[in-house]
Amino acid sequence: MSPREPSLPTVKRLFALSQNRCAFVNCDVPLVEDSGTVTGIICHIRARSTGGPRYDPKQTADQRHSFENLILLCNRHSKVVDSEPRKYSAELLQEMKEMHERNRLLELSASDACKAELLLKDYRKIYIRAGGHVMVNSPGGIQAKKVVVKTVKGTVKVLPPDGSIASDLERRNYTKHLID
Numbered sequence: 001m002s003p004r005e006p007s008l009p010t011v012k013r014l015f016a017l018s019q020n021r022c023a024f025v026n027c028d029v030p031l032v033e034d035s036g037t038v039t040g041i042i043c044h045i046r047a048r049s050t051g052g053p054r055y056d057p058k059q060t061a062d063q064r065h066s067f068e069n070l071i072l073l074c075n076r077h078s079k080v081v082d083s084e085p086r087k088y089s090a091e092l093l094q095e096m097k098e099m100h101e102r103n104r105l106l107e108l109s110a111s112d113a114c115k116a117e118l119l120l121k122d123y124r125k126i127y128i129r130a131g132g133h134v135m136v137n138s139p140g141g142i143q144a145k146k147v148v149v150k151t152v153k154g155t156v157k158v159l160p161p162d163g164s165i166a167s168d169l170e171r172r173n174y175t176k177h178l179i180d
């Protein structure tokens with residue numbers, strides 16, 4: 001089966017070589033704080049899906065989620081490079097990655113391994129892979145006529161919007177009682 005996300009060993013290797021620093025030129029921001037707060041992102045040099053920045057249709061899923069196609073950036077720089085894909089071409093990002101990883105030792109302490117895992121967990125949250133809730137029609141939520149939810153879980157549960165009668169069990173039962 002083709003991979004849907006970077007593997008943990010790949011993220012560990014990336015993290016070890018990054019030494020917990022954003023790969024953007026002259027950025028020294030950590031990716032994961034000692035407290036465990038994740039402030040960095042696993043980024044795809046050539047986008048993970050159609051229409052994304054620097055997307056290359058010729059890439060296979062394996063190549064897309066491979067070590068070579070991934071770069072670790074801080075939150076700010078991940079947004080900067082994705083909002084200007086012409087300026088930040090795949091070649092330029094590849095160069096940044098190579099410069100960042102050059103002459104680094106591939107060493108991973110137990111706490112580094114733990115941080116690498118946190119990075120991957122956070123990545124899954126971003127792409128709603130962990131079975132998280134997608135809030136539709138709620139403040140700050142997704143507003144669209146049609147929402148396509150792709151998930152590795154077998155089923156997708158649609159919960160009533162917050163504040164509606166259906167979301168309140170007591171009121172729902174009372175309404176049902178009135179209707180009956």
Ligand SMILES: [Zn+2]
Binds near residue numbers: 028074075076077
């Ligand atoms: Zn940065």
